Amino acid sequence: MFPSNSLNDDRDLVGRARRGDREAFTQLIVQYQVPLYNMALRMVGKPDDAADIAQEAFLRAWEKIRTLREAPFKSWLFQIAANLCYDHFRRGRRYGVMPDEEITSNVVGLGIATPDPQERAEANERTRLVRDCIQALDHDMRIAIVLRDVNGMAYEEIAAVLRVPLGTVKSRIARARAQVQEQLQRHPDFFPTTEDAHAE
Amino acid sequence: MPSEPRTPAEPTLEELSAYLDHELDSAAEARVADHVAGCDECRARLDGLRETAHAIRALPMETPPRRFTIPEQRRRGWRWAPAGWIGSAAVALLLIAVGIQNLHLPAGPTATSGSFSTNSGGLANAPATRSEKGAVPPLSAPSPFTQQFDAQSAGAATNAATVVDSSNSARRLVLDTDKTSYPANGRMRVTVQLIGSPSTSLQSADQGLTLTLVRNGQGVALRPVGVESFNGTPIFGGWYDLASFPLSPPLAGDYRLQATWLIPDGSGRVLQVSVPVRIAG
Numbered sequence: 001m002f003p004s005n006s007l008n009d010d011r012d013l014v015g016r017a018r019r020g021d022r023e024a025f026t027q028l029i030v031q032y033q034v035p036l037y038n039m040a041l042r043m044v045g046k047p048d049d050a051a052d053i054a055q056e057a058f059l060r061a062w063e064k065i066r067t068l069r070e071a072p073f074k075s076w077l078f079q080i081a082a083n084l085c086y087d088h089f090r091r092g093r094r095y096g097v098m099p100d101e102e103i104t105s106n107v108v109g110l111g112i113a114t115p116d117p118q119e120r121a122e123a124n125e126r127t128r129l130v131r132d133c134i135q136a137l138d139h140d141m142r143i144a145i146v147l148r149d150v151n152g153m154a155y156e157e158i159a160a161v162l163r164v165p166l167g168t169v170k171s172r173i174a175r176a177r178a179q180v181q182e183q184l185q186r187h188p189d190f191f192p193t194t195e196d197a198h199a200e
Numbered sequence: 201m202p203s204e205p206r207t208p209a210e211p212t213l214e215e216l217s218a219y220l221d222h223e224l225d226s227a228a229e230a231r232v233a234d235h236v237a238g239c240d241e242c243r244a245r246l247d248g249l250r251e252t253a254h255a256i257r258a259l260p261m262e263t264p265p266r267r268f269t270i271p272e273q274r275r276r277g278w279r280w281a282p283a284g285w286i287g288s289a290a291v292a293l294l295l296i297a298v299g300i301q302n303l304h305l306p307a308g309p310t311a312t313s314g315s316f317s318t319n320s321g322g323l324a325n326a327p328a329t330r331s332e333k334g335a336v337p338p339l340s341a342p343s344p345f346t347q348q349f350d351a352q353s354a355g356a357a358t359n360a361a362t363v364v365d366s367s368n369s370a371r372r373l374v375l376d377t378d379k380t381s382y383p384a385n386g387r388m389r390v391t392v393q394l395i396g397s398p399s400t401s402l403q404s405a406d407q408g409l410t411l412t413l414v415r416n417g418q419g420v421a422l423r424p425v426g427v428e429s430f431n432g433t434p435i436f437g438g439w440y441d442l443a444s445f446p447l448s449p450p451l452a453g454d455y456r457l458q459a460t461w462l463i464p465d466g467s468g469r470v471l472q473v474s475v476p477v478r479i480a481g
């Protein structure tokens with residue numbers, strides 16, 4: 001049903017995870033951590049928030065995996081994360097694990113954040129521009145285009161993640177692309193060849 | 201006349217976009233292809249959408265700043281953590297669990313190893329790495345010529361320590377700095393070798409490596425940059441500008457530089473090693 005080579009692997013791992021096999025679930029984490037994190041990152045923008053959402057999505061998936069029946073693990077996992085992104089927008093909520101009390105009482109201010117100037121400098125202007133255009137989309141369009149163009153999901157899979165009809169997926173992706181394109185075209189250097197290519 | 205319809209229907213935005221994704225049924229796909237072939241305007245619209253989609257697909261896939269974990273047992277009562285808290289708490293947990301008393305000793309290099317997977321429940325429940333985004337980045341990566349340094353040639357470095365995994369003698373964590381004492385505005389060169397790592401990744405988050413400069417239980421997370429995987433040994437570190445460290449005053453004093461390696465094989469085993477570092481007044 002879904003064009004995923006890893007579906008059979010998933011099924012085996014999911015079966016084991018449902019029986020409480022942490023090792024199997026850890027393999028599922030390894031398999032999906034990068035796409036899931038990047039989905040959240042393109043949705044919420046901040047790496048720390050995205051990591052919190054991914055962590056929380058894995059925790060919830062682990063807790064509820066026994067309730068997973070027919071749906072493919074991947075769309076179910078992304079559905080959990082998508083809901084957490086919407087929660088994040090609604091309430092500005094962060095997800096995280098609070099360590100045990102007796103341990104936290106010993107914790108003193110450790111690790112003070114500083115920006116990473118090198119990374120900032122290297123952040124390619126083009127990347128930043130595209131990222132900002134995606135951030136400017138409304139949430140429904142944003143998640144559709146992220147699942148399509150960041151995660152490479154098929155429309156049917158996106159419909160399953162978002163629990164909306166295929167036609168809605170199609171229209172959100174199209175409108176999102178049109179809007180991003182319009183924003184990008186305001187920067188004359190962004191599509192340098194476009195005009196030349198169609199001059200004749 | 202461009203306005204004269206060459207095909208029955210001008211494709212909609214949605215059709216053009218879905219056409220790019222090969223998400224139209226074959227009849228609609230053929231119709232759009234046919235139309236676009238004869239209509240400059242729609243071809244330009246299609247090209248614009250295609251370039252936009254490519255621009256989005258060209259966004260880099262970024263590495264998560266920390267490792268994602270699940271608790272040993274199904275969780276009891278998790279609470280929301282305040283913003284900015286999670287990563288540093290996780291590092292602190294590691295430091296405390298592995299024996300923070302070591303950190304107060306101004307003596308020579310120390311090393312510990314242990315498994316957190318069975319009997320320290322609180323720790324196993326916590327994500328075992330922290331956000332690298334909050335850490336101090338190096339000014340530059342360590343020079344590759346340090347790559348062949350290992351425990352046997354420890355004399356070559358002024359300040360080095362090694363710990364051997366008690367369950368796998370081929371696995372060692374080696375930490376060294378170029379000096380033991382630095383002026384407050386000095387630069388410290390740090391090199392960490394993960395000998396016998398099950399992973400060749402040069403992403404410190406993938407390797408489960410954290411570096412911390414600690415004094416009296418307070419410290420600064422250093423962001424280790426991977427430079428080399430020589431004979432399968434990932435090497436991390438960099439040059440760090442001490443003046444840029446957000447250390448609490450007085451800056452001068454005796455610190456320990458500590459490397460913590462949560463071995464990335466799912467075993468929960470941790471190797472930890474530290475060397476003394478003095479910042480002169």
Ligand SMILES: [Zn+2]
Pocket residue numbers: 210211235239240241242243
């Ligand atoms: Zn046309």
